[in-house]
Amino acid sequence: MRRRTRARELALQILYQVDxxxxxxxxxxxxxxxxxxxxxxxxxxxxxxxTGTCGSREEADRLISEVAEHWDIGRMAIVDRNVLRLxxxxxxxxRDVPVKVAINEAxxxxxxxxxxxxxxxxxxxLDRIRTLLPEKGGD
Numbered sequence: 001m002r003r004r005t006r007a008r009e010l011a012l013q014i015l016y017q018v019d020x021x022x023x024x025x026x027x028x029x030x031x032x033x034x035x036x037x038x039x040x041x042x043x044x045x046x047x048x049x050x051t052g053t054c055g056s057r058e059e060a061d062r063l064i065s066e067v068a069e070h071w072d073i074g075r076m077a078i079v080d081r082n083v084l085r086l087x088x089x090x091x092x093x094x095r096d097v098p099v100k101v102a103i104n105e106a107x108x109x110x111x112x113x114x115x116x117x118x119x120x121x122x123x124x125x126l127d128r129i130r131t132l133l134p135e136k137g138g139d
Contacts (some may be wrong), residue, residue: 007042008105011049012113015082018054026054053082053089060088060127079114080121086106087126091133099130 014032017025024033029050033043063072064084069134073081087106090097103126110118 007045010046060085
């Protein structure tokens, strides 16, 4: 598995916990990541994704809600909601991650960790958000 893909998986697991248990779990972020067998760069990218996604959560939720017709973000599956938040953070704030890569990685996370319909659902939401964004890094 590619290193950044592994980091996204770790970030998703932690974001899930934040959603379920509350933001106080972030106080243990370093120890949660230290317990994972992974190269330092994987843990660091996961840490950056978690802190960045939590920091841009309101912005991501606003964009997701804006394009998600007939879906209240609070009623979405927890995994789907956090995959979307993670991807929106990458699309908006990770200059070294092409938008298409962020979307494709999110689709794969949804397929792997959520329902059979999650890949298409995530793709539809993120593709709509993509059309609202200014060009980034040649995308």
